[in-house]
Amino acid sequence: MLPWIELATATAPDGDTLRLLRRGDEFSIRLKGGNELMNSRLGHSEEALAALALERLAGRPRPRVLIGGLGMGFTLRAALAISPPGARIVVSEIVPELVDWAGDHMAAVFGNCLSDPRVAVETRDVGAMIRETASGFDAILLDVDNGPDGLTRPGNDALYSDAGLKAARRALVPKGVLAVWSAAPAPAFSQRLSRCGFEVTTRMVRASGSRRGNRHVIWLAARTDT
Template sequence: MQPWIPLATATAPQGGLLRLLRRGDEFSIRLEGGNELMNSRLGGSEEALATLALTRLGVRPCPVLLIGGLGMGFTLRAAQSALTGPARLVVSEIVPELADWAAGLMAPVFGDCLSDPRAEIRIGDVAAEIRATPGGFDAILLDVDNGPDGLTRDANGALYGEVGLREARRALRPGGVLAVWSAAPDAGFTRRLTRAGFETETHAVPAGRGRRGPRHTIWTARAPGS
């Protein structure tokens, strides 16, 4: 088996290191200490985050999406494929190096998706983007950290707590959809979504693109309105 080759490091939002590694055509992003956050062969659930959200949203003229977390671009590419017409896709990424890797070291994974004129990468905190844009989005897709039970950043609780969920609801247009990715189910988070006024569905989806193997959790939560 080929060894993992270290390519680059970046500072995680709360300190510590994120490490980018490559083995053949496979890429991995890990926390210092070995916990894997992303793998280029396991993008099925990240793609489902986009497809489930857009199915729940339905057809809208020129929808505006906010994607929290660039990752390896699986959610962005799935949204681009599903949205064949005019749209705006704003990707908020807090680690600048991830955007640099996407255009450079991980270009084989990203392909040409960053050249789509509908897509815009903004470096910064997605929570600040949500607070600054009331009524601005048709859908908000969050793949930040490990989900509601974050690993790399305590402040991510502000996204997934009751205050953060109310802010997300304010940032959505009537009938808009908040979709959240998680490595594991979380009944408490489901209850918080309901208390925040969302009509919520929970989905267990394969981590990869087959039917076997580990499963991740996605919530699609619809805001009130038509």
């Protein structure tokens, strides 16, 4: 088996060291110490995050979508594949080096998605973008950290708190959709979403798209007021 080769490192705002590794045509981003955050061969649930949310926007000619977390681009590419020409997709990525890696080391993975005229990448905290926006997005897709009950970065807790969810609701247009990816179930989060003014459904999706492997959770939370 081919060995993993370290291509680059970056420091997250909280001080964690992120490592980009490659083995053949497979890429992995890990925390220093070995905990894998994402892998280029395991993106089915991140694709489903976009597909399940954006199917609820069918018929809107110019939807505005915010994606929290660039990752390896699975959610972005899936969103582009089903979005109309008039769509506007804003990706918020807080670690600038991840954007650089997408256009350099992982160019074959990302293809031309970052140069698509519908896409804008902001190297900013997605929470700040949400708090600064009122009725600006048809959908907000959050693939940040390991989900609401699996945080590795304490600062991300604000996204999933009552205050963070209420801010997300304000940032959505009426009948907009908040979609949240998680590595594991979190029943209390469903209750929190309901309490903050969303109609909630959950879906379990395999990471690999096959019948085996880890199952991830996607919350679809609709702002149902008019």
